[in-house]
Amino acid sequence: SSAFDSKQHPHRRYNPLLDEWILVSPQRAKRPWQGQTEKSLEEKLPHYDPECYLCSGNVRVNGQRNPDYKGVYVFDNDFGSLLNEQVEFSEDHSDFFTIRPERGINRVICFSENHSLTLPEMEVKDIEKVVDTWQQQYEELGSQDFINHVQIFENKGQVMGCSNPHPHGQIWAQSSIPSAVVRTQENLRFYFEKTGRSLLEDYLKKELEADERIILENENFAALVPFWAVWPYETMIISKRKIGNILQFSEGEKRWFAEIIKDLTTKYDNLFETSFPYSAGIHQTPTDGLAHPEWHFHMHFYPPLLRSAEVKKFMVGYEMLAEAQRDITPEQSAEILKNLSTVHYKSRN
């Protein structure tokens, strides 16, 4: 029997944010793929598309007309998953049928009037305006009594269920703290209660020391492939300072956050020279009025592509029933992402 080598041998890794394990199978990276492939659209998009319901001045499905906006534009989602309506509910006590009304607000944020752009192709100063808007929205929504959590996220690319290439993200703000956030918060809290320190501050220190999974580092943020990443090129942006939420950013932090988003998403696009699909979102303090000294601002990127613009990782069967599984190791992914340019492939030569 040979000595364990994490580059060769199947193994499990522990995710302290979710308190669960994942399975890593480095030896499996070479299996042939004969399954479903994704369309990778490399058409050049126009700056304005008369058919796009997110473009400036166009009419949406519900008959409302967008203003002639420039830059960022926010509106209430026409088909929200949540409604801002208070309903009367008398708690029912049946054992297995536990149900509660949920109240909330869904918004759409257009990142730019330019239909053809995506975050990596925007200028840092324009990404800063998106960050401004995230701050405003977090504040405005979060300050309402019945909103205890504000989830800011982006689905990018058809393969991530995004139905419109116009650069945009979403906000789902609601009364309850969602399941995955509750789990993260519990684990942050256990650590904080035990040590008096932030789990992610300590983790980031170790990662910077190890320097095996760090992709980008600037004044205030680092981007890395977490030791326990499940998606092939999953990453996390972590603030160096222990910041609870986006309202606590200094001007410098805002600028460096915009900068690292641009650099990271540019590397993503450069990886397969395609507009790289992902779901990304921010985890930060709930807006429930409590102090939450355990929280540490971070942003997750979950991109599905595995080997090329056409072949994604399927989280199915074993993964749904048993546990997340990956082939390429986080260290290999980090190495690849680290070595990619921060100059976008479309703007080269």
Added chain:
Amino acid sequence: SSAFDSKQHPHRRYNPLLDEWILVSPQRAKRPWQGQTEKSLEEKLPHYDPECYLCSGNVRVNGQRNPDYKGVYVFDNDFGSLLNEQVEFSEDHSDFFTIRPERGINRVICFSENHSLTLPEMEVKDIEKVVDTWQQQYEELGSQDFINHVQIFENKGQVMGCSNPHPHGQIWAQSSIPSAVVRTQENLRFYFEKTGRSLLEDYLKKELEADERIILENENFAALVPFWAVWPYETMIISKRKIGNILQFSEGEKRWFAEIIKDLTTKYDNLFETSFPYSAGIHQTPTDGLAHPEWHFHMHFYPPLLRSAEVKKFMVGYEMLAEAQRDITPEQSAEILKNLSTVHYKSRN
């Protein structure tokens, strides 16, 4: 403000098996879909495909030749995620980099030599032979010292990452109990310790009483849309008797299990008159040699389709970062599935 109505108002439901909540948005079922659509292959497949690496007598990628099998055929996966190799490991104690070698065995189970079949198109007696094989494999693999969990599952359809339409499933047997199974087991155990009864036995009783989410019921099993289902047409088969694992089936139970699998998957195919994709798998006692009085045999079906053979539900953005979300209610899905015929659409008239 109006009174809460679970058919109209957004709400959350509690899943006692995973101890988490899901978001239900009944009002959103009507939103238009302009996003990615799936190819639905309705080509007629041959009984034997010379290019298929699972067909009788064909050569696989690694050069091995399948025997001229009839019925069920099992072999070790040529590109397993686990290896049956013991490696030397000295526990390392670094805080955030917790890693353990994982040993195991991956197998492929062809359900039939007939390339063109799927479970709903097979005869009950032939599905029984698949169940026989699951029993044998669970016993053979589970009795090995280093195997503490045997995950039996099937990925069906391209959209579920299945690369070959030849009817087949998989087994991943390994040293550790996977994350989702550990969570299920913990919740089954808490309930058992508190009440002395099986959570799923009590739950099934309540579901049979309520009769709102039951799709099929026979002598020994029921199939239902769980109150907390996340996928649009997610279902669960639960044994009426508290059975820990598949080896405890009586002859009758084996037959009725095969029967309910056939009926349920036939309804699935009839829903959109397409070969209905899903990931399905069995949850049962780990093979760690412990008693596990808390366990209750069940099988999950996680199908992705939402509105048609072409439009699936995307579990992205909010769902990845925050919590699972569904549009159509479990009661609506159950009603639709319940009313579908158990005669396969292809065999009609």
